[in-house]
Amino acid sequence: MSSTQEGTFEALRAQLQEAAATFADGPDALEGILLGLVDDVDRAVREPLEIFPVCHHSPASAIAMARRLREKQPKVVYLELCEDMAPLLTELRNCKLPVAVQAFATEVDGFPAEWSPLSVVAPITEASAEYQAIAYALDTPGVELVLVDRSSDHVFQWEARGTNSTELGADPGASDASPAEEEAALHGDAIGVKIGDLRPRFAELEEHLLRHGRVRHWSEWWHQYVELPLGDSDHDTYRQVMLLIGSLFRRLAPGDPQRVRVDEDRERYMWTRMREHLAASGTDPADCLYVCGAFHAAGRVAEFGVHGTDTFEISPRSATKWQHGLIPSSHAAIEAQFGLAAGSVSIAATVWAKNVKRTRVEPYRLAGQAGAKKPKAKKTTSAAAPESAPPPSDRLTGFLQQPPVLDRLDEDELLGWSVEIVRAARRNGYLASTADAIAVFETSILLAGMRDRAKPTPYDFQDAAVTCIEKDIVPGRRDVRRLVEIMMGGDRTGQVGYDALPPLARDVHDRLVPLNLKLQQRGVQRALLNIASQPELERCSDVLWMLRYLMPQGAARPIMGERRLGERPIQESWDLALGTHQRALIELGYEGVSIEQVLEQRLRRAAYGPHATAATVLEAVEDATLYLRSRRLADELGTRALEVLSAERSVDGAPEVLRRVRRLLAYYRTSEPVLPSWIESFAKTGYAHYCTLLPTAFTDEGATVRQVAAMLGFLFSMESLALSLGCDRTQLELAVAQSHPQDPSKTVLLWAAWTHLGHLSRKDLRTRCDELLGNPLVVPAYPRYLSGFLHALEPVPSLTDFVVEAVSNAFGRLPDAVLLPWLPTLITTLRSGGAEPAPLLIREAGRIFPGRLAALDEWVPPWRAKPEPEAMPPARRADGSRGGALLAAHPATCDAVASLLGCEGTWEAADPDSPGVALTGRYPDTAVALEVLLAGP
Template sequence: MRGQLREAAATFADGPDALESILLGLVDDVDRAAGEPLEIFPVCHHSPASAIAMARRLRQKQPKVVYLELCEDMAPLLTELRNCRLPVAVQAFATDVDGFPPEWSPLSVVAPVTEASAEYQAIAYALDTPGVELVLVDRSSDHVFQWDARRSQSDDPAADAGEPDTSAADEEAALHGDAVGVEIGDLRPRFAELEEHLLRHGKVRHWSEWWHQYVELPLGDGDHDTYRQVMFLIGSLFRRLAPGDPHRVRVDEDRERYMWTRMREHLAATGTDPADCLYVCGAFHAASRVEEFGVHGTDTYRISPRTATTWQYGLIPSSHAAIEAQFGLAAGSVSIAATVWAKNVKRTRVEPYRLEGQAGQTGTKKTKAQKGKAQKTAPATAPAPATPAPASDKLTGFLRQPPVLDRLDETELLGWSVEIVRAARRNGYLASTADAIAVFETSILLAGMRDRAKPTPYDFQDAAVTCIEKDTVPGRRDVRRLVEIMMGGDRIGKVGYDALPPLARDVHDRLAPLNLKLQQRGVQRALLDIASRPELQQCSDVLWILRYLMPHGTARPIMGERTLGERPIQESWDVALGTHQRALIELGYEGVSIEQVLEQRLRRTAYDPQATAATVLKAVEDATLYLRSRRLADELGTRALEVLSAERSVDGAPEVLRRVRRLLAYYRTSEPVLPPWIESFVKTGYAHYCTLLPTAFTDDDATVRQVSAMLGFLFSMESLALSLGCDRTQLELAVAQSHPRDPSKTALLWAAQQQLGHLSRTDLRARCDELLANPMVLPAYPRYLSGFVQALEPVPGLTDFVVEAVSNAFARLPDTVLLPWLPTLITTLRSGGAELAPLLIREAGRIFPGRLPALDAWVPPWQAQPEPEAVPSAAGADGDRRSALLVAHPATCDAVADLLGCDGTWATEDSHHPAGAALAGRHPDTAVALEALLTGA
């Protein structure tokens, strides 16, 4: 082969030196890898040919030690694979990072495992064969991120790491989340021009189809030496023609140094003969040129220590679509690989390895007698020599042999054609028997046009799309998706109960009274009659916490709600815990119970540097609502007080007002006394908002709703704040110092002054009349009305006045001003005052007549002239009684007179009218109130 390649280099280039370094280097790489005393088994991820060759070689060689290219820290978790249904992914997860940038958190690394993969065959063999040791030799999960491309500001991922391809992902492609994927044998050209050349000349659309046609099928029947040399050659070719990215080359070489260093350390520690070992790695790393390569390589590489990050490990469900999306494979390629795997197992009669008790396997379990018979009849393998002879040249014959013209499997193709027509009919297509015949013939035609001996699943897929789909898709799935489903579909794995973390098992145990199949995918309905079955209260608590922690749809309430101070009677839930199993497992990495996880998250939210008083109050409410923890609520409430004192903006004032009101109402009805933190919060908030009020009125960034919420806090909490020692003068001074320029804020200030008694209702009405009478201010009048509407939050007693002002606006504003303002009023109420609209509606219903005939004679209350009140005479009975009362208590009368600003002296006996009677006549309401006060005393 060396001579043939040298002749080819001289023929296709200007001289033998142009390609000699590449073409002859390929042969050198193959010789080097094949001659290594520790047998190297190159694989490609999710390749049925690699899995078949692996199963065949394991039964022939029976190695005592299997070195596997997988993160070394994932080894303890592999035994749990027998409690799962494949495909699943081994995951390393870290939330509290130490040694990495905080924005990377959470860190996640996944390694998907399918049955049609060589790594699963090696794992199953090592775990179920007595005396065999499985050693993972690849970099740890911590080193994956230590060597991450982000450290060198590069956009390229590591050698076997890939980011999710969201363009090819469907609803199941998110099973891995945003984890970094690690697989054995990411064998794909890194030279874009090379991949394009292969696809164009191979007459295929994507890389998965090229691999299936030109590598997968020819290697399916090859012997062990042929398989190894071909895989060595492909790995060396792709490596030598890869772009010279320094970071990527360094990561590749560091991984190879890491793995060979670990293997030599294990050989030295255990004294194992390399001939009894098998090294399973990706073909890309098999023909390595680093100095540490091989059993006799140098020991110059020093492995860096791990960071202080604490890693958690577990198994999460995976799927074919998730694997395809994460590693950039064509949609349906993993499903087709699973179909080819099952077909190859049946055709070659190779007995694959399966973990004992593996869930979801199609193979039958063997009896002890059958196992013993198989062991007796198994061919004995001769021990490999210490220095193996060079392998014979199998590459020349393999590369020169013509393609094998397999006989067309008409039965299989006909079955596919009939099945796809049946599936198309179920999904709304007008398919018939003629379409099945057309698909059959078109598949053969396409295979011939592409120089293929027989139609592949990809040819059949193209033929089905051409003959059935035509130009419309009547249903949710197109024909291409139907073919993928027919070929095996998006098989989704499941992690068994015994392999779940303690938190997930605890959730399943606590929801057991619901009698649901919680590990089953899909939505299940749960009915909770808590009144008749009080034990279901615990299930309700778990479901509400899951709704808070888990993704949307995991637990969705259909009937029932959880509010402060209320106890549930009946609830109805849609539960999809099996569909979101990955999220539940990842919760187990954060704690041993969902209550602990919720408490940690609430604390993390409250103590975040960007936390606001509103977000901390929300955490307080959630702690009370879901955990019923007075201790945690008090701690977070104290934190809310600290955050409020440090705030210098009023952005969160509406949320603060809403949550403080709700918490106050809850504590007043459920606790004998208010918690100290909320008393301090009200006292501090009163002084805080009084200080910020003048600035907020003039600040353009502060909205009317935010200023209204500040006033709402001050007025609604005033009685409590004053009882705690606050001074009302501070509020009066803040209002007096406020000088807004915006019309809406000006109206809000007028409402505040009216609430404080500095502005009467008559003066407020007069100001509105002046605005309507001024043509220069008329266009801005709707903004004044918007301010009055927002004023209902702090001063709900102005509801009737706002109805009056809006009615006057409708009556007097011209259409050119009124009509453009109406949409603004509606959107303002909907976005910022939805809770205020019911107040206006109820008041309008009370004022306006309920029937149409009464409208003609109806006079608005604010336009009706009240009858003048008669001044009570001192000569009357009431006057005499009030006069006597005032004379009997002169000190009280003097105090009231000073308060009202009345000057005068007590009349003598010669006076015709006593001064007390005159005072009572001028202020009858005060006299009546004083009488009631004294009488009650």
């Protein structure tokens, strides 16, 4: 080093040392910090490989970057970005900014399964230094772009998810963002890699800066005290100031070992990668530019610099398979994820446009960049290497000592803002007038003066607009603060072009071409499918139903039409918003090459997951049949459902199992010549399974009445199929006989089972209900018996008329003190589990009760009407000749009946004119019964 360079910051060191001795108890208290800041800046400035410190989405950084790239023309640009994202950067020219580079993994290997899916995003806007570096490197021949930050896999290796958010994403507690808008979900729950994150990690320091700066949040402080002063500064001043800020925030950061370790390991990683590239390529460090966050530019690790040590070992990546792509981003998404104030990124975009116009710096834009203006013809530059710049001088001392720049008030700009916000407020329902525009104008100047500013900032104007226009009422869905954000540039949302989409997303767009819709546009579009007249649209319908299953709610929403087993669509109407949910569609592309493949993987994952139940597997079987029409997959998942059912020891999913197996059985019976083998085995196994669990479920307090009713419904509805496959009805008889419930609702279910099996007659059942109503000790609990009757309609629908009778008797005999509190229970029971029994009850009640009010007075319930005496057949003579002749004509039949009845005797000789008279006379009742059976009345 030359003596000139060694004495670059000697004057600043002397001043800080004197200040430390003056304002502290002794020079040792502050000297270490203050002089350490200068040492960090000096070390970074002396580095042969030029370090360019940046701040995340800072217009000042972007302007300084564009200016420096045109001056230096580096041959290699090292960028702080995940190294595995490099192949995606060329696709940025096919997108409309802002977008985010994403690494995505659904199947993890080496990380906890509950972390899946893993997602890392790095948003890029046009008003950012990183985009300027990327555009320069990709569009300038002979320039190489090298990403040197840790890979996406190392992001999760080094950071315990959910315990720290140092570089991974925003700390929710430190966010200045307002409640998340709909657009704030564009990044989902992805971890954000911040390029140039620059914010105090020392809470007291940030609070001190905000209080003395008279600002509300960090974004406003940065805009006022860094963006505006550095907007017109030269390269050396910009670089030294940014290095100083990065060193200050780093030295005053809390000593969290986890955060410090991650920060230092990232710096070791990046410098190790850069030295490896320099050694492999032989590039002169003077021809390179290292773009990184100011926080890392002032690092103090031993690996720092091209002459640093090579002791850092980079761990190998895990076996996780990562997918990479571009997803749409937005200003609101960046603000919400990275803890910026609402509207700050939009204001930064506006400031960027003004700086470009004021400084006349020609920014870099990727050739063919979607949504960008065509760049002007570039001036031809010589291919010779730029001359080496002289050693930088001390610019910090002058910058820190200069008084605040008193910008002249731009009255035309402020008047335009005031008029525009009043116009926007009127459109959104506010009673704003010209007087409000004048008030906003004057209040903005007043607030700026109170905050020691010569010129109102956008934040001052925003506060003034809220004070003068909004007052205490928001008539529409947008408040004035949001209107100001929109007026300052709005929430710009990026878009990934067709060529940059993964194969699955392109395939979806290609298959939906017959709809003649611009599916890449944001917003909701209506699609009308007349499949009856255009059968080719049925394929579009299949795609839409699969998208509805796979994508978030709202991406594909059916307005008319439904998909059921065994039915074919005729007409459908859809609301599509694939452009709005482009991120979700792109992430589907990480899971497979077609939506059919992704859907099959999802169904398999649900069926073979650790928490899979028989009900969830049957749902997967139904979805495979409904959406994929795959008999192969349905049979495989059906076999899996049989395995899961056999291993279950609870009846929690019995209602869902009953509902789905009934639907599948009805479908296969109407559409297939024979039932699949798996559903026959399921019925047989389920019959034995639920017979085994039935006695326990009746007495288990954890088993609900609906679950026990579903078990009985499965047993009774599958009984004929199960018996035909070899099951024994005795097993069901024994299960019911061993059931001894104590709960009134379950007791009624047992009565219903007895009635279905023939062990309890309607007369006996009616007698039991009358006894319950007649017992004053049981009357308060009688509504619970009625609830059991309602659930009993699931397994025994033939009791519908009896349930109507029981409910009618209850309403007629129960006192109001018992009946009225029970009505809510009745209603909730019908709503929760009475979707199928309710129509039966209504139809039966409509059949029984009179249709007119006049007939109600004379109406007698059918269960109270006295039955008419039946006409008895005339008694037959025991010794009639017909009986004797019939017995003599069929002696074998007579012997068989006598043996069944336990009668003993032998045939005796009798008068040939009346054979059998002796036997008939001995057993007259048997003779009469036999005559009735064989000869008829």
